[in-house]
Amino acid sequence: xxxxxxxxxxxxxxxxxxxxxxxxxxxxxxxxxxxxxxxxxxxxxxxxxxxxxxxxxxxxxxxxxxxxxxxxxxxxxxxxxxxxxxxxxxxxxxxxxxxxxxxxxxxxxxxxxxxxxxxxxxxxxxxxxxxxxxxxxxxxxxxxxxxxxxxxxxxxxxxxxxxxxxx
Numbered sequence: 001x002x003x004x005x006x007x008x009x010x011x012x013x014x015x016x017x018x019x020x021x022x023x024x025x026x027x028x029x030x031x032x033x034x035x036x037x038x039x040x041x042x043x044x045x046x047x048x049x050x051x052x053x054x055x056x057x058x059x060x061x062x063x064x065x066x067x068x069x070x071x072x073x074x075x076x077x078x079x080x081x082x083x084x085x086x087x088x089x090x091x092x093x094x095x096x097x098x099x100x101x102x103x104x105x106x107x108x109x110x111x112x113x114x115x116x117x118x119x120x121x122x123x124x125x126x127x128x129x130x131x132x133x134x135x136x137x138x139x140x141x142x143x144x145x146x147x148x149x150x151x152x153x154x155x156x157x158x159x160x161x162x163x164x165x166x167x
Contacts, residue, residue: 016042017059018150019049022069029069033058037067045146047084048115048153051077057084076112079103081153083113100131104139104167114156120144126156129167137167 018040022032036058049055055072075083075093078101085093102109104127114128124144129137140158147154 014044014046015059015061016044017047017057018042019054019056020058020069021054021056030067033060033067033069041150043148043150045148046155047072047086048146048148048151048155049074049082049084050117050151050153051080051082055084076110078110078112078115079108079117081115081117081151083115101128101140102131102137103127104129114140114142114158116144116154116156117152119152120147120154122147122154128156139165139167 016037018037020033020036020040022029037060040058042058042060047057047059049072051074055074057070057072058067059070060067071087072084073087073090075085076098077083083093098111098113100109100111101114109131114126116126120126122144126142126144128140128142130140131137141162142156142158144154145157
C-alpha cells in the first residue's frame with residue numbers, strides 16, 4: 001500500500017511546456033510561445049517548478065488549442081522543486097494533503113509530493129522517509145518520473161508493493 005498518493009488534481013495529459021517570462025504583455029503570447037518552443041526544448045512532464053525564478057510557462061495544449069502562455073502558482077515544495085499549479089485549476093488543489101517526509105541522511109522535512117532536483121533520469125531509484133502519525137519513520141522506495149531537463153526537477157513514484165521498514 002502506498003504511503004502517499006502521487007495523483008494530483010492537474011489535467012491527466014502531459015503537454016509540452018517550458019518556463020518563459022514574456023516581458024511585454026502587449027505582444028502576441030501565442031506567437032511568442034510557438035516561436036520560442038523551437039529553441040527552448042519543451043518537456044512533456046508534470047509541471048514542477050524550481051523554488052526560485054519565473055512562474056510563467058508556455059504550454060502546448062492538444063489541438064485545437066495549441067501554444068498558450070500561462071501563469072503558474074507554486075504549491076508545496078521539496079528539494080527546491082514545487083508543485084506547479086495553473087491559475088485556472090488552483091481551486092482543485094485546496095485540501096490536498098501530503099505526509100511529512102525527508103531524504104534519508106538529511107534534516108530537511110517536507111510536506112509536499114516526493115520531489116527531487118538534480119541530474120536524474122526517469123527510472124532512477126530514490127528513497128524517502130515518511131513520518132507516521134506516531135512519530136516513527138518508514139522507508140519508501142520508488143522511481144523517478146517526470147524528469148524535466150530544463151528545470152532539473154522530478155517526481156518519485158512509489159513502488160507499488162513495499163515491506164514496511166524503518167528509516
